[in-house]
Amino acid sequence: MTLLIHLGYLAYxxxxxxxxxxxxxxxxxxxxxxxxxxxxxxxxxxxxSDQLIYDTIHMNEETVAAQIEKIHSEETVPLHYxxxxxxxxxxxxxxxxxxxxxxxxxxxxAGDGYADIxx
Numbered sequence: 645m646t647l648l649i650h651l652g653y654l655a656y657x658x659x660x661x662x663x664x665x666x667x668x669x670x671x672x673x674x675x676x677x678x679x680x681x682x683x684x685x686x687x688x689x690x691x692x693s694d695q696l697i698y699d700t701i702h703m704n705e706e707t708v709a710a711q712i713e714k715i716h717s718e719e720t721v722p723l724h725y726x727x728x729x730x731x732x733x734x735x736x737x738x739x740x741x742x743x744x745x746x747x748x749x750x751x752x753x754a755g756d757g758y759a760d761i762x763x
Contacts, residue, residue, distance in 0.1 A: 693740045700739075712738055732760050739763065 645663060648654040655666040665671040692711065699707045716725070716734045724730045732750075742748065742763055752759045 689737075690741060693738060696738055697742060728760065735761050 645654065649656050649663065653665070653667075653670060654663045656663050665674055696708060696711050699711070712734065715738045716731065719734055719737060720730045746763045749762045750760065752762045754762075
């Protein structure tokens with residue numbers, strides 16, 4: 645938001661503590677874009693996440709592994725593919741709807757080390 649304000653795409657009203665689009669042409673284009681977006685890919689990802697939670701609860705390990713691998717391949721650049729932080733991000737993205745029904749802890753002590761994510 646700050647960058648968009650500095651670039652002039654957004655304006656900040658200090659008295660109201662609000663942000664608005666000052667340019668009518670940009671405001672109209674923004675409205676058109678938001679109105680015409682169908683979010684198909686987002687809806688698909690959330691449905692896949694719901695299915696992943698179901699498969700995890702029902703111990704469908706091959707299906708879970710395949711979905712995690714799919715998301716890992718789609719969302720991680722090759723340079724960071726084998727890094728723990730990348731996998732943590734993939735897990736959070738893969739199980740996105742968990743927040744509706746589950747709690748999450750990170751870096752929870754577990755035996756000789758730590759569990760990156762526990763839900």
